[in-house]
Amino acid sequence: GPALAVQGPACLPEPAEDPGEGSGVPGLLGSVLWMAAPKKRRTIEVNRCRRRNPTNLIKIKRNIDVCPECGNLKEKHVLCGHCYAQVKAETRQIRKEMGKKEGGPFNAPTVETVVLYEGEKPTEKDEGKRIIERARKRPSWFTQN
């Protein structure tokens, strides 16, 4: 008798089917591959028109000025990069001193702060404020009020 019996489908699939129309728009009959592609080569004249029309060119900036303090170039509505870097470095040093004074994290003071440079005494306006000492001469761009 039969050595092995295997369950099979009721009707076998027909092998003469198209391998599937996964590529291209489903639903089109025939094995035609349909995708968008340029019909003709774009001529150099058409290419030049597209590449050179004014909307695609880089715009000229007419808002560049000279910073009156340091002489570097800056945009009119933006802070000068050099001067801002100077102020940022000095602020960083002041914050380091503040960190040393506070000790640990989350020790924000409950009084105002004032920064004094070498050889400066607190005035009567600075009463009740926490004093941060900076070990250098006062820079010309940081006026004391």
Next chain:
Amino acid sequence: MRLSLAAAISHGRLYRRLGPSPRARLDLLRNLVTALVRHERLEAPWARADEMRGYAERLIDYAKRGDTDERAMRMANFWLTEKDLIHKLFKVLAPRFQPHPGSYTRLLQIPNRDGTDRAKMAVIELKGNPYPPLVRPRRDSDKTLLNQLLKGYREDSRRQAAP
């Protein structure tokens, strides 16, 4: 004929979309407000700094009511994640801004970020902070033509008025 609209029309929308969700946007702004109250000067992308500015100024308006006010304390408790800053807000910032009617912050644009994204950056600071000033007030120079003419006119009128 322009067949497409300009893409930057928003028709009355007030809030920018920052972060992955509205709650994330509020958390982001909350972190920025906490950092501003702690450090009093902050460098951030311009859109976030602009968005944060309104929230920070309204928080200071609440703080001006005084720390006995229940609503003010609840607002400060939500918006400041580091709780020692609540003391700083009510004891330092509220008295500092008591004489001012509004606009306690200053927002200035700085050159684009140095990374690959070249983002538009801004520096936002509370007025009256102890750090060096970002913008030096410039007095008009005496050497310009208009100022020289005005000076001459003033001297002439003085010379005529004297005898």
